[in-house]
Amino acid sequence: MKILILGAKGMLGSALVEQFKEGNEVLAWGREELDISEPSAMAGAITSDIDLIVNAAAFSDIDAAEAAIDDAMKVNARPSAVLADMCNLLGMTYVHFSSEHVFPGKDNRGYLEKSKTEPLQVFGNTKAQSEKFALENDSTYLIRTSRLFGDPGSSVRAVPGLVQQIKEQAATQGAINSVHDEVAAPTYVKDLAKAVRELVDAKKPYGVYHIVNSGYATWYQFAAKVVELAKLNATVTPVARREMPLVAARPRYGMLVNTKLPPLRSWEEALAEYLQ
């Protein structure tokens, strides 16, 4: 297959390139190769011999999105419409990523693939829009996931990932304050990328999938586990979300329930492997 991966220098994009490169011809494009906020650039660059477009590009900063609605829409939502249209027209498969932020997080049973989206913040709105556009193409895999950890992307603008931030704080401050009242599934990008490849290779029915490691955790539980497994010299203190200086609202219960695919291993097992 000829596969185009967009956002290929991001955290997930890099893991997807690694997963898909064996046995496929992979075009790994970062922002330098194609700025997806420019629809005409996309139309000019994407050729009809591509079989699969995997869009891992995103405006990822949830707090910054509150004051940059248009920029966030330009990267998160509108390209999804262009790519879905293009895939429809040219008979390609489209893989799009979304997140637990499309849900309000008020239901402590979590959210199913078919649950109604109702975001709390700008970022979630842009992702919910992107979902609608993506699903206008009949051959779309829409994959929701949450709290990715793994190696950060390789782009010059890449920011440290969750584990790197915890290690950095432990090293510089020896104390970490971490939110205890928001729950979701920490997910290892490598496990996610592998599951995406399996989904595509198995030609599963198109539609919405929730791909996360098994089990859920608060930010506090995750940070404490990183400190324990990596044997960091730091204390972790649980704090309420309202005590943290964050701009955008977050879902309290961001648990994505997977009813369609075999479950992935637990996040603790994945984290232990990553930290080795």
Ligand SMILES: NC(=O)c1ccc[n+]([C@@H]2O[C@H](COP(=O)([O-])OP(=O)(O)OC[C@H]3O[C@@H](n4cnc5c(N)ncnc54)[C@H](OP(=O)(O)O)[C@@H]3O)[C@@H](O)[C@H]2O)c1
């Ligand atoms: N990280 C998470 O916890 C998480 C959770 C749930 C869902 N997701 C979803 O998973 C997907 C991948 O996320 P990620 O964590 O891998 O994000 P990431 O590390 O921030 O990577 C996103 C990539 O998109 C690129 N990009 C931004 N604007 C672009 C543009 N205009 N044109 C082309 N590329 C552009 C970025 O390039 P630059 O570095 O050059 O800006 C970056 O390499 C996203 O859809 C995200 O919403 C992530």
